[in-house]
Amino acid sequence: MKVAKFGGSSVASAKMLEKVAGIIQADSDRRVIVVSAPGKRYSDDTKVTDLLINLCNAYVNGESYEKEIDLVIERFKDITDELGLPEQILHEIRKDIQSVIHSDYENELKKDAFKAVGEDSLAKLLSVYLQSLGMDASYLNPKEAGIIVSDEPGSAQILDESFDHLYKLHDRKDIVVIPGFFGFTKEGKLMTFPRGGSDITGSIVAAGVKADLYENFTDVDSVYCVNPTIVDNPREITSLTYKEMRELSYAGFSVFHDEALIPAFKASIPVCIKNTHNPDGLGTMIVSEKHMTPNPVVGIASDKGFLSLYVSKYLMNRELGFGRRLLNILEDEDISFEHTPSGIDDMSVIMRESQFPKEKEERVIRRIKEELDADMVSIDRGLALVMIVGEGMHSTVGLAQKATEAFAEANVNLEMINQGSSEVAMMFGIKESGLEASVRALYKAFFKGQ
Amino acid sequence: MKVAKFGGSSVASAKMLEKVAGIIQADSDRRVIVVSAPGKRYSDDTKVTDLLINLCNAYVNGESYEKEIDLVIERFKDITDELGLPEQILHEIRKDIQSVIHSDYENELKKDAFKAVGEDSLAKLLSVYLQSLGMDASYLNPKEAGIIVSDEPGSAQILDESFDHLYKLHDRKDIVVIPGFFGFTKEGKLMTFPRGGSDITGSIVAAGVKADLYENFTDVDSVYCVNPTIVDNPREITSLTYKEMRELSYAGFSVFHDEALIPAFKASIPVCIKNTHNPDGLGTMIVSEKHMTPNPVVGIASDKGFLSLYVSKYLMNRELGFGRRLLNILEDEDISFEHTPSGIDDMSVIMRESQFPKEKEERVIRRIKEELDADMVSIDRGLALVMIVGEGMHSTVGLAQKATEAFAEANVNLEMINQGSSEVAMMFGIKESGLEASVRALYKAFFKGQ
Known part of the structure; x- marks a missing residue:
């Protein structure tokens, strides 16, 4: 049925x-x-x-x-x-x-x-x-x-x-x-x-x-592996997993509201996205599990409008609860965030720009400096996130190399790399101005000539 | 004086x-x-x-x-x-x-x-x-x-x-x-x-x-740019900044106990590490700021004995406070951690293995599954961290490419990349077995033939 x-x-x-x-x-x-x-x-x-x-x-x-x-x-x-x-x-x-x-x-x-x-x-x-x-x-x-x-x-x-x-x-x-x-x-x-x-x-x-x-x-006939407004006639995705779908929809893909899939996901019902104008087309299957292929990358998602809040303090990692207190200030200022990558003496908070209007900047920076005695606090707006998505990426040698090569070829500096936290995605932060060149270079690297 | x-x-x-x-x-x-x-x-x-x-x-x-x-x-x-x-x-x-x-x-x-x-x-x-x-x-x-x-x-x-x-x-x-x-x-x-x-x-x-x-x-004559037990006769570092020193000493470098430097750092006093047996040698200068060079990388640090705790839950990023509750469980179990990179539906916690003895594993995994209703919880032991350190790395195009190329050349899979959270370091997580090959390949990429 x-x-x-x-x-x-x-x-x-x-x-x-x-x-x-x-x-x-x-x-x-x-x-x-x-x-x-x-x-x-x-x-x-x-x-x-x-x-x-x-x-x-x-x-x-x-x-x-x-x-x-x-x-x-x-x-x-x-x-x-x-x-x-x-x-x-x-x-x-x-x-x-x-x-x-x-x-x-x-x-x-x-x-x-x-x-x-x-x-x-x-x-x-x-x-x-x-x-x-x-x-x-x-x-x-x-x-x-x-x-x-x-x-x-x-x-x-x-x-x-x-x-x-x-x-x-x-x-x-x-x-x-x-x-x-x-x-x-x-x-x-x-x-x-x-x-x-x-x-x-x-x-x-x-x-x-x-x-x-x-x-x-x-x-639409199917889900494309990359934003078709950036790459002409991109490859169609014939099959992707729930997890992949979700990572893709996070940054720019909007075929589905991802919550909509929860009941089907929980019951392991496969989903097929099809075009009413072309019902005999293959469409895109969304499944729980799939067979691994030599190229585990299924898609490249990208979205603009992020910012990075950077905080550094000498000996931060010796200071118990520093991160928590930083996030408390943001919560107090009604700012919700996406990621908090941390170094030894540094912490970045990545969020959507809409979360942190300019009028809050001065106050929040002052609070962080004063309440946390931070050495340096800065805000970097105009950040874009690019996600390379695919199950099995985690265990494939050389994918990060392929991706970073593409960014270098596009002459785009990597502000941020977040790999390994997700089993199915690598996340890159770049300046918005480099987004289209990067996505095209990545598409060429991962999907051309296969 | x-x-x-x-x-x-x-x-x-x-x-x-x-x-x-x-x-x-x-x-x-x-x-x-x-x-x-x-x-x-x-x-x-x-x-x-x-x-x-x-x-x-x-x-x-x-x-x-x-x-x-x-x-x-x-x-x-x-x-x-x-x-x-x-x-x-x-x-x-x-x-x-x-x-x-x-x-x-x-x-x-x-x-x-x-x-x-x-x-x-x-x-x-x-x-x-x-x-x-x-x-x-x-x-x-x-x-x-x-x-x-x-x-x-x-x-x-x-x-x-x-x-x-x-x-x-x-x-x-x-x-x-x-x-x-x-x-x-x-x-x-x-x-x-x-x-x-x-x-x-x-x-x-x-x-x-x-x-x-x-x-x-x-x-010792100076600080070496890489562990001399892994690379023979490595290059000496003539000058590095406090920040660089600190990132290096985090993972494997032990010339200094880094707290020792705080008073000198705060007063901006330059520090020189010299050899009593060779007092006329240049030694290594530790300074507050330095001039940028074409190769901003000053050193490669590495250390074994880390583990990664991986937690995934569908729709995690919609769940307010998930990360905080995860860290609360760890705190409650007396486990302190180093980094918490996060994806959309995933979160990893990187810590020293000594923090998480095997006898706690079963209980902590059960607690996370039960109290947070997580889909999957796993522990990956035997992780090594490799840090590439240098001020100015942040704004140099192509460094991540060079580094990931070296790992691929050493045929080592990247379990984790954390770049951009620190302005002066890129952090890579790999299996311990790949540590020496990786460090040698990185040394060749960043320091040979310059």
Whole structure:
């Protein structure tokens, strides 16, 4: 059994839904379908979820909201008209919206309920459409499916009992269409998941039904081994592990919200990222373990906007708790950090620049100098991180040499190397200005001519 | 004005003291002399300080100790006889020992007083010897010199007021001989410094008199740029900075106990390490700042006996305080550590193996797994650290490449690279078995053919 999740762009129009239906029809194992709300059809378009948020805001502010309701209905009407589906669906959607408006939920919960209408309506619509094509399909509400979540509007967490409920779907022979993005508390209150919500539902359902595969249909053919805005036509990654995916998504890769994968990861369900426009393409598989290859490097990730805070003090390593006290000052100043590489008399703290606005600089430097009696404190902004990612790198002789050669070839100085703390990644810090040249040189070193 | 300190091997015999006198005579700027107690004359010999510790132990245990006194006196008699000095000196030493025995000090303080007899007697002896050669020399007790220390027997710390007292020596025209290793509390109690005590006195006195140079006479011509037991006839270091010295002494270099340098470092007094057997050699200068050279690397240090504790947990970087809680467990288990490089979902803790005996392994691993819900915890013993040290390395493109090339040439896998946290060092972690091959390859890369 496969769980297939279709993202917003994959369900944005009637034409896209025809493709979705074709994909479902093409493989009888695709029996649980999770859908997002219709996304943008063109770059200036508005997502249905955003239309619903506008509606919610108008309602909450006591303004007229009839026009906002009509805009939502129109988006669905475009689809039903083109697919030749009965008007009845649109009446139901309008009725659902009205029932949110007239519910006795507080505004915070109403917002979640408004937002959920997009996914919910699309799931209903898709199930009717599949039936119209002669398929044995039916809509399933998350409440009936047993997706039970914590009472945290806008950032619900799945409760463990859900997985047992979902396992009951394993034996169903028909095609089940479940709206993504939301679940229900034990008391029956609707709550939405945090960012990446439909991916979360897909991952939860795949874990619950113990799927053989969780297919995540989106609008790219696969994950590239390097940022395609830096390197033209880069190599596609056919297979990568959860760990690799996570290291890649840390610095610049944004195919997935990585939390979304946790339930699938914990249940060891393989994930496949595929393109709705090219369903027969290989896509990218995300797995728990993989066979080792002579070149263990799967990808190069990179991101700008970091800074390094450097503190040096003679005999620092004799001073018990120096590092802790430094981090305490940062915590006190509401600055969160990424890494704290240390030397003998030096310590660096690497963080995103957004964490340490310029107006805090003077005060924080003064505090560190005074409270810790540091010899030198300096801040180096405009840092980029480059990660070379791959399981098995750890035990391959000569990879660091290959990487540092590439940086030298690009004439880029290495401000920082952090290797060995992660089994699957080497991290390099450089000046932002050297980022593109470095990434191109690394790509050439690790992926060209193989 | 120069302060010259002579270590134990430099004052071990009459022949050595003749060399010392020659060195003092050769430069009229050498006006403050600090001495250790006589060290070993040959490999099976016993240091005077150890003879005094034996004497102390016999006394404390209520055993007969006359023989132990005689052994101490004999060592000095060998010297006075050969130098033709009056027997009066030996009587005074015996009297000093007797007065320690009959003092009303508690045993803990008596131990310090016994140990100090070695340095004190040699200083007296040397001053008489210098006088016999026609020099205007005199012995100066640390109490009269104003070396005031904290009340911590065996690990006294210098008090700041001492430096003002010592500055009075600046105007003396004669040669002053001060015994190293001890000072006095404000209440007049004798206390010894921790390990490296005579170096500490030398450094304190040099800072106090604002010396132009602190000369530290020992039994090597200079500091080598790499361990001479690994590389034959390695290059000598003519000049290095305090920071470089400290990074080098961290991993395997042991010319100096690095704390000893703090007072000189704080007063910006340059230090010169020289060989008593070759006083006209250049020696090695330790300075605050130096000019940059095309090859900024001054030395390669290496040490065995480290281990790495590796902890991985999916989504670790989302978990606030994970690192702190890990370190808390180690603190709780009395394990102190050196470095904590971190990845996104991984953290390593590097420590000396002696900190983490095998019998603690099972319990600590279980605690980390259970209390932190870690996915994987492992311990990698038999790790060696290799440091490449040099100010200016930080801003030189291609050094990491050169280093990693050398490791690859030696066919040694890099378990860890920590670069950028220190401005003056790059740290590499490798398996102990690869240490010698790596160091030789690095030496070839950085020092051969220059």
